[in-house]
Amino acid sequence: MGKLKFSMESVSKIYFLDNPYPNGHKIEVFSWSGRIDEYGFIWFDFHLKTENYYANDDENSEEEEENETLSNWDSKIVWGNYHACTLSSNYWNEQRGIRINKPGEKLDFDTVVKNDLFSNDLPSEEHFDDDDLAFSIYLLGHDSCADHQIRFSKTDSNLYDITWTGKIALTYSGDDEFSHDFKAQIFNTAFEGFHYPKTWTIEKAIEMFKAQLANFEEYEFVDLNPKSNKREYKLDKLKH
Structure with missing residues (x-):
């Protein structure tokens, strides 16, 4: 996962609404990839990590120390x-993310990114199981997040701007209500390709991807470790 390159005009940031930092927090690392699982389901994975919350904070907190009524938020x-935020579907070696293909239909990548993605995982009052959530978050401890909406905008350089919103519950401190909101704005990021189970041969991967992806001829297998004797590939879109 590489570090983002920022321009002065478009700094990728995440905002936690009504927290003490209205100017947001710079995103230092962002990754957007895909994967196909052993059943042929295809998923998008996203991973981001911020700089330290206080990185650009020149104000001291002496007055705050006297105010014992402030909530954690x-x-x-x-x-x-807690220093910094990690929001991810795969950082903790979990198989989370948002499924993007439908049974019986081949996946058209370009069609998917023209529409908003929704996680549809906001727990009900009767049922809250953290394992059902599409993403994990370390925010003020290991908290919970749900109800994600992700929007893609293709740029002139065939990269993407992404707007990502969702809701947060501070479950680490015992609050299971998703009463807080975040909004991330990521600029000029690339899709990093589709991964597949390490147990598959390249022939098995070709067979499965052909069955599940529209326009398979627009993809190529890319060696993840070209300098290593170990052959491991991902499927990426051809660069035009």
Whole structure:
């Protein structure tokens, strides 16, 4: 996962609405990839990590120390204790993410990214199982997030701008209500290709991808470790 390259005009940031940092937090690492699982289901994975919450904060928190009524969400001191955010479907070696193909239909990548993605995983009052959530988040401890909406906008350089919103529950501190919101804006990022199970041969991968992907001829297998004797590939879109 490479570090993002920022321009002065478009810094990728995530905003946690009504937290003590209204200017948001710069995203230092962002990754957008896909994978096909052993059943032929295809998923998008996203991973981001911010800089330290307090990286650009020149204000001290002396006044806050005297205000004991602040909630965890409102307290810079609490945010500072947890340093930075990781929001991801695959960082903790979990198989989460958002499924993007439908049974009986071949997946058209270009059609998928023309529409918003929804995780549809906001728990009901009767049922909350963290394993059902599409993403994991480390925010003020290992908290929970759900109800994601992800929008793609293709740029002139065949990269993508992404707007990603969702809801957060501070479950680490015992609050299971998804009462907080975030919005991430990512600029000029590339899709990194589709991974497949390491147990598959390249022939099995070709067979499965051909069966599930529209316009398979527009893809190529790319060696993940060209300098290694170990052959491991992902399927990526051909660069035009």
